[in-house]
Amino acid sequence: MTALNPRRDQLEDFFDNAPCGYLSIASTGEIVLANRTLATWLGHDAAALSGKRLYDVLPFTGRVYWETHLRPLLKIQGNIDGVALDFLSAAGETIPCFASAVESAGDAPTVKLAIFKAAERRQFEQSLLKARAAAQENLRSERATAELREQFIAVLGHDLRNPLAGFAGGVRLLARENLSEKGAKILPLLMGSIARMSELIDNVMDFAKARLGDGITLDRNAAEPLTPALQQVVDELTPTYPDRRIELQFAIAEPVDCDRARIAQLVSNLLGNALAHGAADQPIRMRAQTAEGFLQVSIANGGDPIPPEAMAKLFQPYFRGEVRANLQGLGLGLHIASEIAKAHGGTIVVDSSELETQFTFRMPLG
Amino acid sequence: MSPALRNNVRVFGSGERVMMFAHGYGCDQTMWRYVVPHFQDRFRIVLFDHVGAGASHIFAYSPTKYGTLDGYAQDLVEIAEELDLSDVILVGHSVSAMIGALACVKAPTRFGKLVMVGPSPRYIDDDAYRGGFSETQIAELLDFLSINYQGWAVATAPVIMGNPDRPELGIELTDSFCRADPDIAKDFARVTFMSDNREDLPRVAVPTLVLQSSEDIIAPIEVGEYVRDHIPNSQFVLLEATGHCPNLSAPDEVVRAIRAFV
Secondary structure, three states: OOOOOOOHHHHHHHHHOOOOEEEEEEOOOEEEEEOHHHHHHHOOOHHHHEOEEHHHHOOHHHHHHHHHHHHHHHHHHOEEEEEEEEEEOOOOOEEEEEEEEEEOOOOOOEEEEEEEEOHHHHHHHHHHHHHHHHHHHHHHHHHHHHHHHHHHHHHHHHHHHHHHHHHHHHHHHHHOOOOOHHHHHHHHHHHHHHHHHHHHHHHHHHHHHHHOOOOOOOOOEOOOOOHHHHHHHHHHHHHHOOOOOEEEEEEOOOOOOEOHHHHHHHHHHHHHHHHHHOOOOOOEEEEEEEEOOEEEEEEEEOOOOOOHHHHOOOOOOOOOOOOOHHHOOOOOHHHHHHHHHHHOOOEEEEEEOOOOEEEEEEEEOO | OOHHHHOOOEEEOOOOOEEEEEOOOOOOHHHHOOOHHHOOOOOEEEEOOOOOEOOOOHHHOOOOHHHOHHHHHHHHHHHHHHOOOOOEEEEEEOHHHHHHHHHHHHOOOOEEEEEEEOOOOEOEOEOOEOOOEOHHHHHHHHHHHHHHHHHHOOOOOOOOOOOOOOHHHHHHHHOOOOOEOHHHHHHHHHHHHOOEOHHHHHHOOOOEEEEEOOEOOOOOHHHHHHHHHHOOOEEEEEOOOEOOOHHHHOHHHHHHHHHHHO
């Protein structure tokens, strides 16, 4: 006995008791041959199967799928591999299967199918599909929640502005009164805090707006001078740090086509950082100049350098460096600053060493 | 995007008159490969893929436009307009028989004759009308197709690298046939099987040939007769062939019938 010369009874045994179902169909759709394995699965007598039609062993959906997809494919390319195809048992139960098929060419083509039971695999596939659908649904709802949260932040920020404006007005009125020595010391601190708070609100609102798709909007004006706007930023921030020295150098000789309020916000963020993180015993050097078609504002402070691993994340939203407990913020300042720079077609570059940490904003003049 | 690009339009053959072939649900323009060679010597042939099928541009898909068969019919008209065709013999199989009828109603000068292979204006039974399917069956079917498409769209269109038994298919075999974008195919199945275009039949003014298989579970004989009875200028040919795709299983008989008509 060799594999090349099997005896007839061996072939029959191999056919009938194969671990898969065999089925051959004439072009009329009549079943020509079915093996015992398939007959057993379907609850038929093998002999009773021949003479029946393919449609008799397919559920309704399988018949339509066969006509619209599988039969055309067989006609076009002669074979199909591993497609899902359910069968129908004599008792009317659906039996999930996979089938491969070939169609022989010639005048009386027959289709030969090899059929594998696939109940567990089908279950596995369906749970995969369900898991995918659930994951997509989760993602959708997470996104919706995130959007709602950002809308909430935008509205909250907006609502906080009004009471804060009232507060600032009150403090300004108080400044005109005759105050005690103690009162005169406290007032600038209050003004500094108001400026800081209003800056935080601006950042939060800008961030929320950018997330909601509005982006940073600019109101450019090249005619107005920029220096006073920058000076005001310094004046607003210094009261909080009365002991810190800030070396200022303004050399803005050319008109700058920018949104001055935005640039002031950018500089305020950079300067606020320098004041908060720089060494208290070293001066901050701020230089603003126009040269060779660019505006350049650099702000440098002494103290510990920014760790290299933090450099890459510096401009990401919600990033906070090693902050001291009393200086906790949202970590939006540098992110907003870089967005404002981008909106102006500019960049912010950071250099940090043992000697000093310097942020440089650079944008084309117009 | 140009309709010709969008629908992967192929134009070949020679002749004064034009034949345009529209494939049905579940396949693509390769559906016509055994029929077209019999006509390309005497006609200009236009083949295309519906958006979502074959090598069409799926980015052109819009659930709104293709939410009814009308959107698909619009594509046929747009192709005819872009190629500046008139008096076209339009051959549509299965759901595209109805899509073709809608195109003829929309642009009666572009299309001069219509051949409907296995048409059905409505698949679901409705009072006295017998479409062949109950509403439950169609719901069950759409469910099944949606599962099969999500999981096994790739498996239903295996890539095969050559077929010694079918040398006539040549090197195109290295590509896969009847590919469909799973999401679009799901939509197309729903649009197809839920469609009801019975009222459009009397508006088809062009001479029409209805080709009916003698056994077709998708479009039974009485449905074909219904189409014949409601299109004013129509002929009906009952084929000996069985099954829903006589253009594949009995191309010679289909070719003979179309030839006699054109």
